[in-house]
Amino acid sequence: MPELPEVEVVRRGLASWVAGRTIEAVDVVDARSVRRHPLGPEDFRGQLEGALVLDAVRRGKYLWLPLSDPDVPEARVHDPGAGPHTALLAHLGMSGQLLVEEPEAPDEKHLKVRLTLSDTLGMPRELRFVDQRIFGGLAVVPLVPTHDSGPGGRGDSDLPLIPGEAAHIGRDPLDPLFDPEAFHLRLRARRTGIKRALLDQRLVSGIGNIYADEALWGARLHYARPTDTLRRPETERLVHAVRDVMGRALVAGGTSFDSLYVNVNGASGYFSRSLDAYGRAGRACRRCAAAGEGGVIVRERFMNRSSYRCTRCQPVPRNARW
DNA sequence: CAGCCATCCTGGGGGC
DNA sequence: TGCCCCCAGGATGGCT
Secondary structure, three states: OOOOHHHHHHHHHHHHHHHOOOEEEEEOOHHHHHHHOOOOOOOHHHHHOOOOEEOOOOOHHHHHHHHOOOOHHHHHHHOOOOOOOOOOOOOOOOOOEEEOOOOOOOOOEEEEEEEEEEEEOOEEOOOEEEOOOOOOOOEEEEEEOOOOOOOOOOOOHOOOOOEEOOOOOOOOOOOOOOOOHHHEEEEEEEEHOOHHHOOOOOOOOOHHHHHHHHHHHOOOOOOEEEEEHHHHHHHHHHHHHHHHHHHHHHHHHOOOOOOOOOOOOOOEEEEEEEOOOOOOOEEEOOHHHOOOOOEEEEEEEEEEEEEEEEEOOOOOOOOOOO
């Protein structure tokens, strides 16, 4: 399942392969993948055809391509303060892929949307949205200046332009603007369990079920640990563990062990070999084994999902909040 | 407002 | 071999 490292790998691929090209044609193969575009597939196509892709931007697991507005060329071009006003917004959901392919490549089984891009340097390409489970989708949305938890007192022109759909998404742990001390204080103010908090994209973004379990294992914390009892060293351990697991995944190009997810050019990653908790039910905890101890990874149902933890180094806490 | 849960969705896989 | 059911989980809307 794409989490922050996978989405960031896709973003980088889009920035290098798609930015600078024009969208020449749009084929919505399955309208369900644009159901979050309020005006329907025809409007989706009309708004994209002829648009120039300027960049590829990410906030948490939301990804968007800022577009030049082809309908108002003159006025905008001569206004130095005018940035892009719309973007192609994408969320990969559980199984979404954005693939940059040669037009001759055969259609994928779950191809949902095909964007034909302008030919650059004799390299014609299509951007294809492929999605089996249809939790993800595409939409053309306005970009609006949006405050976040950063320093205030600035004018509108200095605020980041992001889609309203992503306005509530917090900074991710690898973002320079992520504030570990503020994160700690917000955790302490919550009345819930730590895994619920990690999965709340408003508090910290980019973490899904897999990296949540990996980070909790790294920090030796149980998923039901009450957030209001966390001590500063524990939060620091957790932030360090999240950054470590995400950083390693990013270097490896995303986990993509699901085989549904591959990166923007269709190549699989291989980070799954180094997962310590997720998917290892019944196997020995590596850390315990290295210390000559007998901790075992168990799978438990939590939040209608699977959670993996070590019985020994992630014991059930007092006052657990399930 | 904060917390939390059901729901969306498809296809692979196990059981029989 | 075919059928049924479970399972995967990100984000949202609507409860309490």
